[in-house]
Amino acid sequence: MTQNSSIPPANVRDALISAVPNLRAFAISLSGDYHFADDLVQETLLKAWSHRDKFEPGTNFRAWLFTILRNTYFSDFRKRRREVQDVDGEKAALLSTPPEQHGHLDLADFREAMKQLSSDQREALLLVGAEGFSYEEAAEIAGCAVGTVKSRVNRARVRLAEIMSVTSLSDLGPETVSRTVVAKSAG
Amino acid sequence: MHANGKGDGPGAQLPRDPGEDTNSNRERAGDPVITLDEAAQQMIGQQLKAVYGEIVQQPVPDQFLKLLDELERKERGQ
Numbered sequence: 556m557t558q559n560s561s562i563p564p565a566n567v568r569d570a571l572i573s574a575v576p577n578l579r580a581f582a583i584s585l586s587g588d589y590h591f592a593d594d595l596v597q598e599t600l601l602k603a604w605s606h607r608d609k610f611e612p613g614t615n616f617r618a619w620l621f622t623i624l625r626n627t628y629f630s631d632f633r634k635r636r637r638e639v640q641d642v643d644g645e646k647a648a649l650l651s652t653p654p655e656q657h658g659h660l661d662l663a664d665f666r667e668a669m670k671q672l673s674s675d676q677r678e679a680l681l682l683v684g685a686e687g688f689s690y691e692e693a694a695e696i697a698g699c700a701v702g703t704v705k706s707r708v709n710r711a712r713v714r715l716a717e718i719m720s721v722t723s724l725s726d727l728g729p730e731t732v733s734r735t736v737v738a739k740s741a742g
Numbered sequence: 743m744h745a746n747g748k749g750d751g752p753g754a755q756l757p758r759d760p761g762e763d764t765n766s767n768r769e770r771a772g773d774p775v776i777t778l779d780e781a782a783q784q785m786i787g788q789q790l791k792a793v794y795g796e797i798v799q800q801p802v803p804d805q806f807l808k809l810l811d812e813l814e815r816k817e818r819g820q
Binding site: 568571572575576577579580583584593596597600601604661662665666669680681684685706709712713715716719 | 775776777778782783786787789790791792793794795796797798799800802803805806807809810811813814
């Protein structure tokens with residue numbers, strides 16, 4: 556009985572299904588695009604299924620799945636980004652309309668702020684801050700040094716705080732500001 | 743025709759493609775390290791978990807259940 560090939564398919568299936576909600580949340584938050592994210596999750600499940608004999612029992616199955624997903628994202632993402640450069644406006648519209656949005660206004664602001672992070676910062680913040688992976692696990696998943704993850708998470712937090720406080724200032728009303736400027740330049 | 747004018751600026755070596763910088767993006771020693779205070783970190787953390795949790799709580803879309811059922815069925819058939 557070899558360990559690697561002895562995982563019964565039903566168990567793999569159950570393990571994959573129970574991981575889907577978190578894989579989806581990660582894919583959606585990372586890419587900001589529901590449709591693309593579901594493609595990513597689907598691809599991740601297919602790859603995990605067909606390479607399941609490569610999973611080393613005793614290691615972290617969830618981390619293994621996240622690694623597959625992020626590798627798929629960063630390779631696909633680079634290809635797609637070149638393809639979609641002309642439809643940025645369309646893409647931006649998709650990004651800002653999560654279905655079933657029952658969040659509060661400040662959460663909408665937070666989602667917007669997340670999009671302004673670089674994708675490597677967003678990845679690090681999601682793995683550590685949202686998924687609760689350790690810095691070491693996150694480094695393993697992202698294929699970088701532990702120190703790199705730490706600095707990315709830190710920079711992501713600082714950047715979000717900056718964006719959020721700028722946003723709350725602009726809540727005073729950009730129109731008021733621009734009218735003032737117009738009035739000044741006209742007078 | 744000169745090939746210079748691009749690729750030799752001070753930023754030319756910085757990785758720009760997010761997928762390509764996984765091992766080369768260490769902080770330079772001279773970079774100032776800014777960290778948030780505890781309260782700001784907690785606020786960011788709470789909002790992140792709220793946004794993320796909203797998605798985690800959504801039901802698993804049927805397409806994934808069907809996909810895995812189909813994979814399992816194929817395997818049994820062989």
